[in-house]
Amino acid sequence: MVPMDPERPNNRKRIAVLASGRGSNFQAVIDAIASGEIPAVCVGLVTDNPGAYAIERAKAAGIPATVVEYARFPTKAAYEEALLEAMRGCRADLFVLAGYMRILGAGIVHEFSGRMMNIHPALLPAFAGLHAQRQAIEYGVKVAGCTVHLVDEGTDTGPIVVQRCVPVLPDDDESTLAERILAEEHQALPLAVKLFCEDRLEVAGRRVRIR
Ligand code: GAR
Numbered sequence: 149m150v151p152m153d154p155e156r157p158n159n160r161k162r163i164a165v166l167a168s169g170r171g172s173n174f175q176a177v178i179d180a181i182a183s184g185e186i187p188a189v190c191v192g193l194v195t196d197n198p199g200a201y202a203i204e205r206a207k208a209a210g211i212p213a214t215v216v217e218y219a220r221f222p223t224k225a226a227y228e229e230a231l232l233e234a235m236r237g238c239r240a241d242l243f244v245l246a247g248y249m250r251i252l253g254a255g256i257v258h259e260f261s262g263r264m265m266n267i268h269p270a271l272l273p274a275f276a277g278l279h280a281q282r283q284a285i286e287y288g289v290k291v292a293g294c295t296v297h298l299v300d301e302g303t304d305t306g307p308i309v310v311q312r313c314v315p316v317l318p319d320d321d322e323s324t325l326a327e328r329i330l331a332e333e334h335q336a337l338p339l340a341v342k343l344f345c346e347d348r349l350e351v352a353g354r355r356v357r358i359r
Contacts, residue, residue, distance in 0.1 A: 155239065157189070161345040164192040164240035166248035171202025172330065173246035173267055173337050178209045180338035188345045192238040194231065196250060218250070228253045235260070242344050245299065246337060249278075257301050262351065264299040265344065267337045269329045271295060271311055276304035281326040284316065292316050292325060294333045296340035298351065307356045309340040309349060 156162060163186075167174045174193065180186045193206040193213040206213040214234045221227035232255065235243060245252075245266035257264070270280035272295040275287070284292045293313035300306035312332040316325060343349050343358055350357040 156241075158187070161188045161241040162191045162239060163188045163242045163244055163341060163345070164194060164235065164238035165190065165202075165244045165246050166194050166235075167200060167202040167246045168195060168197045168249040169200050169202065169247050171200065171205045171247065173333055174202050174244075175205050176334040176338050177244060177246065177341055178205065178211070180342065182209075186338060186342045186345055188242075188341065191240055194234045194238070196227075196231070196248070202247075224253070228256060232256055232259065242341065244337070244341055251303055252299065254301055257299055261300075262298065263344075265296055265309060265340055266299050266304070266306070267333055267340075268295045268297065268304050269326065269333065270304075271313060272297060272304055272308060279322075281329060282322045285320060285322055285325060290316050292329060294329050294336050296336050298356070307351055307354050309343065309356050310336045312336045 165174050165177065178190060181188055181190055190211050193202055193211055195202055195215055196218045198215045198217050203213045216230045216234050218227050241263060243260055243264040268280060270284060271293040275283040291313050293311055295308055296310040297308045298306040312335060314328045314332055348359040350359055
């Protein structure tokens with residue numbers, strides 16, 4: 149018999165979340181863990197923003213929150229060193245970027261390669277970077293959506309795990325489109341986390357096969 153890992157009761161994965169703001173995607177993951185949909189335990193929230201509402205959500209769910217406030221560090225390198233320490237302290241199998249609004253340095257990306265995923269409010273590779281929904285409206289696309297992808301060194305360029313799409317309606321503005329996409333994000337992110345936690349993702353180059 150394989151001995152039980154005390155940090156992973158019932159073989160559940162340890163996941164940690166990075167979020168900078170509202171945290172509605174974080175909440176979707178918390179809820180999917182609570183309902184048994186995702187076989188994981190959420191071991192921590194790490195945020196760069198002491199005012200993030202995600203911290204309240206962590207408190208309500210009994211998840212330890214660590215604030216690594218960007219503004220308190222003299223350089224980006226010093227910030228990233230502290231962030232890396234906080235992340236290591238989680239001893240997580242998977243890090244979920246759920247509205248984490250900074251680009252991670254190469255050191256962090258390498259250390260957690262293959263076990264860090266990000267949600268982006270666009271159908272990548274279209275509209276990477278900031279204000280994806282505004283970019284979609286301005287470009288005039290008829291279909292938009294969201295993407296969950298593994299994190300590599302580029303901005304929103306890693307292998308794609310899950311995508312979901314929504315129509316862009318004639319009267320949409322950035323906020324109505326963002327709202328429609330967000331509802332899909334709340335499905336896509338828990339699904340991608342679940343697939344990871346069930347060891348069902350097989351990555352071959354850019355392509356992610358779901359077992
Ligand atoms: C979400 O729409 C997420 O896709 C986006 O920020 C929002 C966070 O909302 N992330 C990015 O744009 C990352 N480039 P939430 O805090 O309510 O989850």
